[in-house]
Amino acid sequence: MGEFVHEEIPSTELDRLEATYRPLADAVRDLLDATIRTTVPEEQVRAAQAEIEALVARLRAEQLPGPAGVRFNSEARAWNWGNAVVGLRNAVAPPLRIVHESAGHAWAEVELGAPYEGPPGLVHGGVSAMLLDHLMGETASAAFTRVTFTGTLTMTYRRGTPLGPLRLEARIDREEGRKVWVVASIGDADGVTVEAEGVFIVPAWAAGEAARG
Numbered sequence: 001m002g003e004f005v006h007e008e009i010p011s012t013e014l015d016r017l018e019a020t021y022r023p024l025a026d027a028v029r030d031l032l033d034a035t036i037r038t039t040v041p042e043e044q045v046r047a048a049q050a051e052i053e054a055l056v057a058r059l060r061a062e063q064l065p066g067p068a069g070v071r072f073n074s075e076a077r078a079w080n081w082g083n084a085v086v087g088l089r090n091a092v093a094p095p096l097r098i099v100h101e102s103a104g105h106a107w108a109e110v111e112l113g114a115p116y117e118g119p120p121g122l123v124h125g126g127v128s129a130m131l132l133d134h135l136m137g138e139t140a141s142a143a144f145t146r147v148t149f150t151g152t153l154t155m156t157y158r159r160g161t162p163l164g165p166l167r168l169e170a171r172i173d174r175e176e177g178r179k180v181w182v183v184a185s186i187g188d189a190d191g192v193t194v195e196a197e198g199v200f201i202v203p204a205w206a207a208g209e210a211a212r213g
């Protein structure tokens, strides 16, 4: 596993960088959707591909040696720009904007489009699991006071989850030692579509931090 990296970038500078990278990722997200849905003639598809390849080369002129990781500064600011669910610079991430109502209760509202499809018009079951896994993990972390990893995640798909606006919610159900049980759901305007239960574990190597949290 990589590490949580201490990198001393002031929070004001991070705000400035995020204002640059967020619109870039939004544009790439739009590109994903357009790549799925375009019906332009094939020669235009090939021309667009060449332009995209040129853009990739421009961005790769300077880059990190590997994934973005999780970083934090001494102002208690943490950033995980590559995260698959919440990563600000990750066009694959919706991204989920999670609201921590209190330690142990969090929710998010999101609109999922064409890149998240499984059955026709419905959210891919693995995407539902991925989004809930992350939301539940952050919930188990009790407002970022401890590190938890998913141990076991159980999904119950009650009915198809339509693409479009959705609400996700998670709560800590109970705790025992280093184990935290979290329950969660996804719902649309007509009610719950997916329920999940998970056991999140404060790893032995992080247990000291958890005791302080």
Ligand SMILES: CCCCCCCCCCCCCCCC(=O)SCCNC(=O)CCNC(=O)[C@H](O)C(C)(C)COP(=O)(O)OP(=O)(O)OC[C@H]1O[C@@H](n2cnc3c(N)ncnc32)[C@H](O)[C@@H]1OP(=O)(O)O
Pocket: 133, 134, 135, 136, 137, 138, 141, 144, 145, 146, 147, 148, 149, 150, 151, 152, 177, 178, 179, 199, 201, 202, 203, 204, 205, 209, 213
């Ligand atoms: C202060 C800093 C703040 C920073 C704050 C940052 C917060 C930022 C939040 C981000 C949120 C991200 C959310 C993404 C969530 C993922 O995607 S995490 C990635 C997917 N998960 C993984 O890769 C986990 C891989 N597995 C592991 O690393 C280890 O097996 C585990 C799960 C950490 C457990 O390791 P361990 O600590 O050595 O566990 P161990 O001592 O053997 O067992 C402890 C207890 O847990 C039970 N247990 C162990 N494994 C399991 C299991 N798989 N299922 C159920 N129970 C289990 C044991 O039976 C034992 O129970 P008791 O005997 O105590 O009753």
